[in-house]
Amino acid sequence: MTAAPPNLPVLPDDDSMLSRKFGREVANYFSGSPLNRVSFLRSDHDFLNKAFAYPSASFLLMNGLAPLGKDRSTLAYVGRDDVLPLIGPEPFKQTEAEQVRNFNSAIDKPVVLFLGLDEKNKGFTFKEFGGHPYFAVDVTPRGTYTEKAVGIAEAVQKKGVDFIAGGRHMNLSAPEAAIYAQARALFDWNARNPFCGGCGQRTMSVNAGTKRVCPPTDLAGVPEGGEPQARGACPTRAGISNLSFPRTDPTVIMAVVSADGTKILLGRQSRWPPSMFSTLAGFLEPGESIEEAVRREVWEESGVKVGRVVIHSSQPWPYPANLMIGAVGQATPDGETIDLGNDPELEKAKWFTFDEVREGLQNGTAGLDEPAPSTLKEGGIRLPPHTAIANRLIDAVINGFLSLSPKI
Template structure:
């Protein structure tokens, strides 16, 4: 069995009009970060320098997107002295404008991402903002800093009780740290995928504490020592307002589809799923398409089922690599429940499952791919764990989410 499923973030109860009408807001796994991102301070090199140098600053190391951790449930953080061999003592000393002017495409700059401050911890203060700072550092050995990065990685491994967790999808972390990891992973992965400008093809550089990339107008590469940087070819990103490269987020709809009579749930089985495992349907939102339209289109394309009314339930960041899962619940039309997998052959199978059978599968509380626990029905349905928004959508349906709206 895998590690126990961590508790999901719970939002404070309130007595607002919206909560009375629609119920308590849902927070899904990978959301609910304990950090205040204070995003407007990412260009303030004085703030970043002070935060980086603070003795209580925490640094999360990622090697090829694998985080340093104590175990499958808990991240491990290092201190400033552990990253200095790679980052140097004052990586944020110069202003962003000066850093861009000193761009050298032959030199690999270690990527240091500012994540935010934990306001529940005391120790650091800057202009009234209080909370211990958190950073993520890409220690993947590469380019001109390969040997320095290797040294940091080996030193981290040499410390007892921590290691880099391999694997493409990490779903066992405790919920607050899963959100921190999701932010770090998505941004480091985006930076790694965008070394070249989409406008002119020249090399870009990371700015804004890891949350933007820019195509500089000059380059010190191959310039004589002490000489002026060479002017680069013109680029469309240098014209207009804020025409820079920002992190991408790919919106994806994921939907629990209920039968017209409200007694069954439509579930599909992907071709790579373990035996007996089914989930809700999902697909990418396309340009010029509303969320509701995407739910109807994807449901019909994958299963042949025609969906009528659609309501949005909740969303989930999904850093593999940069998705935002938009959870919805829809209801099939009375004459549109016939399953047909011949449109888009993405699914291996799709079925209507009675609510009772779905509830039995949810009660097993196993992680994706796990063996069935003792006492489970042989050949019975298997569903995603509670860390997946699919699980939360299914639970919402069974809890009567589609019941009559209260009168106001």
């Protein structure tokens, strides 16, 4: 059995009926945030104002989706005074209704996210809620605040920290990886949606960065003190609109086991490093269950027919906004023949014995943007790192997931 991998979220011990029957819940990289998001308070501007005013509140800066860090494994946070020149002393002063009424499409504003409360530190309290407030600010230079954003970035860099550019930032500690994933996904969504998907007009960020609205009026070009001008009609202003909230794209990723339970199906794409293989994956389509998506994707990409499917765990994947739904499927006895003729996505697919895969887990794991490990043996397979759910699915199969039996 492989050693327990480091740098993954660790859930509290749980002796519940479900854990005794199905085993401990699996928490994957990018999940397990130490922050309580208290999402129901994002629309409470009184709460946001007080959390923002808390003297030691922490702020994560991101520039072009690159987070501020001390190094590649540790995020760096700044204080409120560091961001005031860009966002002002009261970014949450107005209610959502007031923000909408004062909307001016000619003025660009950086997105300020409320990430949550670290309840282990009870310095800040609001009603019955307490903890250390965490925010994130997008300092990517844009529009009318370009000069101020550049100034903020240059000022914090002089303190010996810098924005960690490139890669998927999978060297961060597990708790900080979860915080980064939340901030990255929301900043990316806000940046991609400056215009309304319903009417094409400019939108604005509200609810501490977790909602965008299409205001009915606009103060752009209106003399000071004048009445805002009406904008065109928009379908998002009537009822609940999924265009107003961040999207999450569900993706299935699966370890497929042979009918006799002795081999695992892995595939590779031509752009991957030599000898690298991984589990198959694909997007869930509308009107499709997870189990159906697993069977469809495996057949389309490899020609293999899958019968029973069991959901294993999930992983937030903020590139840009996926939820990886991990599953284990088993091929039917007459459906193991590999045929890549349906979907040209894979360069190769192959059945590997458990021993071959176990060797890869022990000596051949590395990220796509990393060199091959020195322990990789000639002729061996290279597999994704333990921070990828593909690795966790493979490891689960190799180390007894299929042999677990109910304990109650």
